[in-house]
Structure formats: structure tokens, C-alpha cells
Amino acid sequence: MQNLLYFLYRFGYVLLFILLQVISINLVVRYNTDQNAIFISSSNAVSGWFYQKYDAIVQYFQLSTLADKMSQENAALKEQLEVFQRKKIFGSTIIQDTIYEQQYQLIPCKVINNSVVSLDNFITLDKGRNDGIEQGMGVIQENGIVGIVTNANLKYSRVISILNRACRISASVKRTGHFGSLRWPGGSPTRVILEDIPKHAELAIGDEIVTSGYSSIFPEDLLIGHIQDFQRPEGGNFYEIEVKLLNDISKVKFAYAVKDLFKMEREQVEVTGE
Amino acid sequence: MNQISRRNISRLILLILLQVLIFKQLNIGSAQFNYIQVIIYPLFLMLLPIGIGKGWLLIVSFAVGLAIDMFYDSPGVHASASVFTGFIRPFVLQLMEPRGGYKVNAIPTKAEFGDNWFLRYASLLLIAHLLIYFSMEVFTLTELDYILLKTFFTFLPSMLLIIIYMYILNPRF
Numbered sequence: 001m002q003n004l005l006y007f008l009y010r011f012g013y014v015l016l017f018i019l020l021q022v023i024s025i026n027l028v029v030r031y032n033t034d035q036n037a038i039f040i041s042s043s044n045a046v047s048g049w050f051y052q053k054y055d056a057i058v059q060y061f062q063l064s065t066l067a068d069k070m071s072q073e074n075a076a077l078k079e080q081l082e083v084f085q086r087k088k089i090f091g092s093t094i095i096q097d098t099i100y101e102q103q104y105q106l107i108p109c110k111v112i113n114n115s116v117v118s119l120d121n122f123i124t125l126d127k128g129r130n131d132g133i134e135q136g137m138g139v140i141q142e143n144g145i146v147g148i149v150t151n152a153n154l155k156y157s158r159v160i161s162i163l164n165r166a167c168r169i170s171a172s173v174k175r176t177g178h179f180g181s182l183r184w185p186g187g188s189p190t191r192v193i194l195e196d197i198p199k200h201a202e203l204a205i206g207d208e209i210v211t212s213g214y215s216s217i218f219p220e221d222l223l224i225g226h227i228q229d230f231q232r233p234e235g236g237n238f239y240e241i242e243v244k245l246l247n248d249i250s251k252v253k254f255a256y257a258v259k260d261l262f263k264m265e266r267e268q269v270e271v272t273g274e
Numbered sequence: 275m276n277q278i279s280r281r282n283i284s285r286l287i288l289l290i291l292l293q294v295l296i297f298k299q300l301n302i303g304s305a306q307f308n309y310i311q312v313i314i315y316p317l318f319l320m321l322l323p324i325g326i327g328k329g330w331l332l333i334v335s336f337a338v339g340l341a342i343d344m345f346y347d348s349p350g351v352h353a354s355a356s357v358f359t360g361f362i363r364p365f366v367l368q369l370m371e372p373r374g375g376y377k378v379n380a381i382p383t384k385a386e387f388g389d390n391w392f393l394r395y396a397s398l399l400l401i402a403h404l405l406i407y408f409s410m411e412v413f414t415l416t417e418l419d420y421i422l423l424k425t426f427f428t429f430l431p432s433m434l435l436i437i438i439y440m441y442i443l444n445p446r447f
Contacts, residue, residue, distance in 0.1 A: 013328035013361075020336045020357045027343075027350030028410060047345050054295050115298065115346075117311050119411055122347040158347070186420070187308050 048156035051112040052126055066253060073142045104219045106256040107132055109139070112156075116163055116189040116250040123159040125255065128152045138217040138258040144247030145169065145224055146255050148217060157257075163189055163249055170215055171224055171243075174208040176201050182209075182224070182243065189250050191228070194241040199232050201239065209243050216260040216267075278323060278379075278447055285445070286338065289315045294345040297435075309427040314435050315342055316403045319359050320396055321445060324380045328364055335360030348411070355407035359399055366398050381447050384440045396436055397429075404428055 008015075059066075109131075113124035127133050129152050139146040139159050147159040147167065160167050163184050171194060172179035180196035194209060207227045213220025223246060230241040260266070297312035319335055326334075339356030343349050367382065370391065384392040404425040412421055 013332060016329050016332050017357060017361045020332055021354055024336075024339070024350040024354035024357060024410075027353065028348075028413065029350075050294075050345075113345075117308060118346075118348070120348065189308070 048112075048124060048153075051124055052156075055110065055112040055126075062253070070254075076142075103260065103262050105259040105261055106140075107259060109133070109157075109255050109257055111252050111255055114161075114249070114252065116161075119165050119186050121161040121163045121249075122150075123147060123161050123249075123252075123255075125149075125157045125159060125257070126155075127257070128155045128157045130154050132259060133157045133257050134259075136217065137260075139255050140218065140222065140258055141247050141252055141255050143223075144245055145211065145218060145222065146247070146249060146252055149257060161249060162192065162245075169218070170212040171209050172212040173197065173201065173203060173227070174210045174221070176203070176207075179212040179214065180238070180241075190245045190248055192225070192243050192245060194227075194243050195238060197239045197241060199237055199239055203227060203230050203239065203241065205229065209241075216263045218258060278381075281445070281447055282318075282322065285321065286318050289318045290338075290341060290345075293342060298345065309423050310431060311424070311428045312435060313400075313404065313407070313428060313432050314439065316356070316359055316400055317396070317436050317439065319356065319363065320399055321381060321383060322363075323447075324367060324376050324382055325378055331360045331363060332357055351407060351410045354410045355403050358406045359403040362402055363399060366395060370395055381445070383445055383447075385444055385446045392440065393437070397433060400433060400436070401425065401429060404432075 107127065109125040109127045111123055112126045113122075115121050123139075123146065125133070125139070133149060133152045135149055135151055137149045139149060145162060147161040147164070148169070149157050150160045151158050162169060162182065165184065165186070167182075167184065169182045170179060171182045173194075178197045178201045180194050182192050182194055184192050197203070205227055209224045209227065211218040211220060211222040211224060225243045225245040228242045228244040230239050232239055293313070293315040297314060300312060315338065318338060319331075322331065322334065335356040336353055339353030340349075342352040342356075346352060367376070372387065372391075380386055382392070382395060387395075405421065408421045408424045408428075
């Protein structure tokens with residue numbers, strides 16, 4: 001007994017070290033497989049509040065560039081509206097068109113925390129369930145996609161960035177229609193890899209890559225980027241395509257969470273077949 | 275609460291703020307070269323009193339790592355690296371013990387042991403910390419070159435900033 005106590009006195013800290021390492025590794029592993037049930041994340045109240053205050057200060061220094069960007073985006077939207085309105089005015093018949101029923105609603109958010117240097121990057125948004133953000137919603141930017149909401153509390157939400165090893169997004173080559181999934185290999189924040197495009201597809205450098213619309217996360221045909229390079233690995237049946245993203249995630253300040261208003265109906269038919 | 279713990283707590287708050295609000299937000303490097311990060315919070319672990327119990331040192335390290343993880347969205351990664359740093363610190367101190375031994379209440383600072391000693395001490399701990407950090411982040415040993423490159427290019431700016439910190443504030447306890 002005395003020996004045991006002496007041993008604990010002498011080497012107890014080694015046991016403690018092992019215990020704490022096991023807890024840490026457990027956290028790392030569990031976090032990667034089970035992203036919902038995690039307490040420590042930047043969407044939790046403390047760090048969310050913190051980042052928001054920080055952002056409120058820093059934003060003053062970027063106001064002029066932000067205003068420029070916003071007005072550009074406004075102009076682009078106005079142009080589209082113009083086209084749309086003209087169609088309506090000169091349309092010859094009046095159609096009660098249910099096809100044009102709005103499917104996607106965009107919720108504007110501010111990015112209050114972001115990183116691109118890690119291999120598993122996350123983004124924090126300043127809106128949460130109070131503003132209608134839910135887990136599983138896509139997040140886009142005016143010129144590209146940003147990521148997918150992994151958890152949301154009342155005031156903040158956390159987004160798994162497309163620059164994250166665990167993130168897979170369904171995308172297709174617009175010209176040929178083949179679809180595959182996007183994955184980030186690390187490194188450059190504007191370069192991702194498109195996988196699972198079968199090798200009989202005829203690709204060309206510069207082809208547009210768009211969202212596939214096979215899930216209700218992102219609207220269909222949203223431009224993501226262009227093919228920069230592609231190769232066929234020896235013996236493989238699929239291409240490995242390098243895609244250059246249109247947007248630079250390291251500079252994103254404002255984003256839109258995509259709410260699919262038909263999501264319930266879609267899931268209903270896919271799950272129960274009714 | 276005595277002066278030493280007050281000083282350590284304020285240092286902890288300062289370092290976490292610097293780490294999270296300034297150095298995490300830096301995205302240095304270009305599209306092709308993405309290896310630079312700045313990690314200075316291990317300085318807190320380095321500057322804890324030499325006399326602190328080994329068990330307490332581990333617990334404090336774990337708590338600091340978890341606090342940083344909360345802001346980095348990486349549960350466990352910083353905690354694991356910190357616990358490792360806390361674990362090897364007594365050995366590093368033993369290795370670098372000056373001829374007369376340590377005084378009971380000594381703090382391993384530049385002011386107490388000199389520039390050269392502190393530089394070696396901090397470098398050893400920081401390299402160990404970064405190696406474990408990036409290994410835990412990647413979580414496979416197949417990307418050894420990535421781990422080593424990241425460690426190297428993160429070590430340089432981080433160490434520089436630690437030195438600058440020590441020169442500006444020159445903490446004595």
C-alpha cells in the first residue's frame with residue numbers, strides 16, 4: 001500500500017498526462033465524426049459574442065471597400081431585375097405561373113470569424129435560429145459558395161467552410177452535365193478538387209463548374225468556378241479535376257444562408273415516397 | 275491572491291486576446307504558400323513559476339488549450355499540444371538547470387536567466403508544442419512533410435513575436 005502511494009506520488013503526473021491526452025484525442029476524434037453534439041465551438045455564446053464585438057470594431061476600417069463591393073452587387077442585381085421586369089411587361093399572355101414560385105430564400109449574414117490556414121476551417125455567422133438559420137443550410141456569397149451550416153444556436157451559427165477536409169459538395173460540369181463531389185486538398189484557398197467525374201466525359205480547361213442541385217442545400221446551377229487543370233490517374237475510372245474558385249474565402253465578409261422553402265416536401269417524397 | 279498569480283492571470287488573458295483577436299485573424303502567405311501561422315500563447319506555459327507542481331501544470335495546460343480550442347473551432351487539438359508542452363516542461367527545465375540549481379520561487383524569464391538561456395528554453399518548448407499541434411491537426415503520419423513545413427514556418431514568426439513580447443514587457447515574475 002505504501003509502495004502504491006509512493007508510486008502515485010512519484011508518477012501520478014504521468015498518469016494524469018496520459019489521461020488528459022486521451023481526453024484531448026477523444027475530443028478530436030469525436031468532433032470529426034459527430035459534428036452536432038459538440039459543445040466547444042465558436043458558435044457557442046462566449047466566443048460568438050467575443051467575435052461579434054471584435055468585428056464591430058474592425059469593420060470600421062473596411063467600410064469604404066465594403067461599400068464599393070455592395071454597390072457593385074446592387075448594380076448587378078438591378079440589371080437582372082431590369083431584364084426580368086421587361087419580360088413581364090412585354091409578355092404577350094398572362095400566365096399564373098407556379099413554376100416561378102420562389103423556392104429559395106436568402107438570409108443575409110455577416111461573417112464574424114473565418115480562417116483559411118488550417119486543414120479544417122470553420123466560419124462563424126452572426127445569425128442563428130432566431131433569424132431562421134438551421135443546420136444543413138448552404139451558405140453562398142455573391143460570386144460563389146462558402147459552406148454548409150453545421151450547427152446553429154439562437155444567435156450564431158457555425159459553418160463548415162468548403163476549405164475543410166470533411167466538406168463534400170455536389171457539383172457538376174455545366175457543359176457536359178456530369179456530376180461529382182468537391183473536396184479541398186488543403187493549401188491554396190482558391191483551388192479545390194472535383195472528384196468522381198467518369199473518365200468518358202470530355203472536359204476542357206475553362207469549363208464552368210456549377211452546383212448540381214441534387215440536394216436542397218444549394219440552388220441549382222450556381223457558378224462555383226472554372227476547370228483549371230484535369231488529369232486521369234493511372235488505372236482509375238474517374239478524373240481528378242482542379243477547380244479554381246471564383247470567390248476568395250479568405251476575404252468573405254458578407255454571405256447568404258440559403259433557405260429551401262420546399263425542403264420538407266422534397267424530403268417527404270424522397271424518404272416516404274408520398 | 276498573491277502577486278504572482280495575479281500577474282499570471284493577467285498574462286493569460288493578454289496572451290489569449292492577442293492570439294485569438296490578432297494572430298488568428300492573420301492569413302499570411304499566398305495561395306501557393308500556406309504554411310505560416312502565428313502561435314504565441316504557449317509563452318504563458320513557459321512563464322509559469324518553476325516551483326509549480328507537475329500535476330497542476332498539466333491541468334492548467336489542458337485548460338488553456340481548451341480555451342484556445344474554443345476560438346479555433348478545433349476541440350482537443352490545442353489542448354493536446356498544450357498538455358504535451360506542460361508535460362515536457364519539467365524535463366526541459368531539468369536539462370537546462372544552471373550550475374547552482376533553481377531558486378525556489380524562480381520564474382523562467384529572460385530577466386532572470388539571460389537572453390541566451392531563455393531563447394533555447396522557449397525554442398525547445400515551442401517546437402515541441404507546434405509539432406504536436408500540427409500532428410494532431412493532420413491526425414495521420416502520412417503527411418509528415420506538411421507537419422514539418424508548418425512547424426518550421428510557424429516557428430519563425432511565433433518565436434520572433436515571443437522575443438519581441440519579452441523585450442517590450444520584460445516580465446520579472
